[in-house]
Amino acid sequence: MAATKGKAGLHNESRSGRDSGRTDAGSPTVSAAAASLTTNRTYTLDDLDTIATVGTGTFGRVFLVKDKKTRGFFALKAMKIPDVIRLKQEQHVHNEKEVLTEVNHPFLVRLFWTHHDDRFLYMLMEYVNGGELFSYLRSRGRFSNSTGMFYSAEIVCAIEYLHSKEIVYRDLKPENILLDSEGHIRLTDFGFAKKLSERTWTLCGTPEYLAPEVIQSKGHGRAVDWWALGILIFEMLAGYPPFFDDNPFGIYQKILAGKLEFPRHLDFYVKDLIKKFLVIDRARRLGNIKNGADDVKKHRWFKSVDWDSVPCRKLKPPIVPKVSHEGDTSNFDTYPEDEWKKDTPVAAKDLEIFKNF
Incomplete structure (x- = not known):
């Protein structure tokens, strides 16, 4: 999968096997x-x-x-x-x-x-x-445990906020995460985001990041964002997504089989967190059980995170983009x-x- 320098939040030709008929609906700190x-x-x-x-x-x-x-x-x-x-x-x-x-x-x-x-x-x-997280991930190959934790913590707060407004994002992936000049994240490309009353049935997203219930057309809700976060954390720390194949159908088969193979270098607690996100039964998926995002924040992998500081942008970004103006x-x-x-x-x-x- 070739490196790319960034597309300001527009998906498309970012990487082989990652298009899925993904529509263009994206965008690229305010001065x-x-x-x-x-x-x-x-x-x-x-x-x-x-x-x-x-x-x-x-x-x-x-x-x-x-x-x-x-x-x-x-x-x-x-x-x-x-x-x-x-x-x-x-x-x-x-x-x-x-x-x-x-x-x-x-x-x-x-x-x-x-x-x-x-x-x-x-x-x-x-x-x-600052460009896309995708381009930084590709240039480095993979992120360290602490770097992955920083981005995951900011994303957890973004997802928690969207879900509090009954909005499902449905397109979490490194191409849709921009970095500002200080290195904090901005989710972009809300073309698949939707205000949910109940469940929705539209098949949309990027194959590697689709939750099983989306593939199976069972109707889906906010749980798909927590599944996608599990995929994203795996990809950030491993350098590749957990389920990949040369064609979307092969990817879907692997997602539904749910077999996870972790690289050896992954931290014990992050493996546990990813497993809890990538649970086929969404009623048992972390983030979608009774305490919602609070269950995610209390996971042992995030033990060192001061959650009150995260939305205040007080955590120190691990990557500061080179920006001249x-x-x-x-x-x-x-x-x-x-x-x-x-x-x-x-x-x-x-x-x-x-x-x-």
Whole structure:
């Protein structure tokens, strides 16, 4: 699996065998200038200067843009409406906006403004300039026990917050975890996130990270995020996911068989934690039993973590990205600035679906 430098939260061509028909719905710390004028501000596209493309995907691009008034930097995600419709992603796009409008947490990317014209849907988001956790993991091969614990602790707090709002994230993986300039995480790409009333049946996600109940179409809920965290911790510490194969069907068979083989160097307690996350029966899965995230936090692997300090960003990040200024794009791939915007306008009847976007 080849190393990649980062795609600002847009999934797609990140690694072989990892696409799964994953839709593009992602984005890439807010600068002081940006943060001061974001809360009650209505933007227009004319307010923004496009600096560079920092991510591409199936039907979208993420641009680094600069606010002409405040000189602050943002990530502007632009999605082609004809492709959103063709790939039947209308509901996912609306879900993403609904979820991001409702959340406010130090470990989740922020949404400031949405807009559409007759070609594109736009989401103006926080620009997180440290790049993807994926690229750091690939360059190092694997993380140490303490490094994996740091990222896991911040992710636990992010998942706990989302679940407290009845939101299931459904797309946890290293490509969707960005690092800010100090090295703290931001979850991005909320295209699969969903407000849950009961259970949901949509098959979505990345094959290596899918919970058994998703593959079996049994209806799924918040437990899928704890399963995915188990996969992520394994991948961070081993350098590869626990269930992998050359094709998705082979991956699904291995997930349902549930046979775990740990590398020898893994800490005893982290192996126990991973086993408790990767329980096929979700009623017995850690994080999904009666005390929820508290059961996760009390696990022996996290014994040294001061949980009150985590959401305050007081833990010391193990990796501090090399960032020279707020609009630095060096932690993301470079993309050709091609004729991407020359698309034909969408018919008025098709735009009706997005009238509230």
